[in-house]
Amino acid sequence: MAVKVLLSALMAFVIYFFTISMHGANIITWIYGAFLLYLFISMIFTGNINKYRRIFQLVFAVLFTISFIGNLYDERGSMAITQNALFESEIPFCHLVIPVSIIPYALTKTIIFPARITGHYAAIVSMLVIWLTATLTIGRGWCSWACFYGGLEDGFSGIAKKQKIKLLPRSKEIRYFHFAFFSFLILMSVAFLSSIFCVWFCPFKLITEFTPIVDIPSLIATFVFMSVFLIFIVILPILTKKRTQCSMLCPFGAMQSLLDPVSIYRVAIDTSKCTSCMQCASVCPFNAIDIETITQKKGRPEITCAKCGACMDVCPQKAITMEYSFSKLLTKKCGTNVLNPDNKIQKFFMDLLDPKHVFMFSAFTFGVIISSSLSTDGIRRLISGMLSALQLGGN
Ligand code: SF4
Ligand code: SF4
Secondary structure, X not given: OHHHHHHHHHHHHHHHHHHHHHHOOXXXXXXXXXXXXXXXXXXXXXXXXXXXXXXXXXXXXXHHHXXXXXXXXXXXXXXXXOHHHHHHOOOOOOHHHHHHHHHHHHHHOOOOOXXXXXXXXXXXXXXXXXXXXXXXXXXXXXXXXXOOXXXXXXXXXXXXXXXXXXXXXXXXXXXXXXHHHHHHHHHHHHHHOOXXXXXXXXXXXXXXXXXXXOOHHHHHHHHHHHHHHHHHHHHHHHHHOOOHHHHHOOHHHHHHHHHHHHOOEEEEEOOOOOOOOOHHHHHOXXXXXXXXXXXXXXXXXXXXXXXXXXHHHHOOOOOEEEEEOOHHHHHHHHOOOOOOOOOHHHHHHHHHXXXXXXXXXXXXXXXXXXXXXXXXXXXXXXXXXXXXXXXXXXX
């Protein structure tokens, strides 16, 4: 109890530090801060990670979209992006392009997409520092806790009560497809010195920005990105209850999966408690637990685990937990009986350093940092849009 209160108080400080420093002390920051704090307190006191994480990510995705489109109209008067705007405009840096931009950048010394390039290296550098820190700590957990797009799939996947299409028997093939598509994107980006994903496949152009239709290739590209959005963000998540774009197409997700072994948290399955009920595999949005994971008693999900918490919440045996990647090494070096659980002070610190608590705190902190400015701007735009609509209605 004391640990949960302490972590909640610390989170209140983190939330208001970032929301106020990014958007000033005003009614919007206080309300958004209170909302974040409510989610964190609910999560830490109930232990129900996935429910409150999903609410956070869905709200963030919607507010991000409002903020992003609003900024585009303020700057350019439309969502269309031209070649000039590509290199000169004020578009926030998008983490999805990191893996497909690195090699073209190294070869051409030009950041090809997205913009916010001219005089805004600080924005890119700070984003890269946040990403690097997140990679070393929460790893692919970024996709479940900090990505401003993932909430859309979380939202659509929650619409249907039951899975209409079961992807569980195909989990392995889906993982292979994701890495094969990732390799294809890297090769194409190097071959054409262009971010092929952004130009041809990005499903988020429908809610961000897109090249105007001026010729046949741009017409085809528009058709592709609209189809990808509808199929992978809306229809398949509703039918499968999975995050299909994240687990099949996203280059950033694939890269984070490959880098995840360097992160300090991992999900562990206690095979001695597991009864092979497969509930965890059924709910995993990232196809990271399949029949083999359980029957072969691997003891942990596959490489695509994004640490969303769904499996932990649902496991009836409480066999799935969060652990530190170095905990086995620590046990080997120090043994298991170093701490005395009857000692109140030691018990307090054991509880405080429980990997589940520390993970929730650090993962939510990344969500707070990434969302604070975008979400508060989204709320501001939403309120002013509603007030304008009311005024128009009154006239
Ligand atoms: S939900 Fe728990 S008991 Fe069921 S298969 Fe998964 S780990 Fe085993
Ligand atoms: S294995 Fe568990 S924590 Fe990892 S992505 Fe799947 S449901 Fe989420």
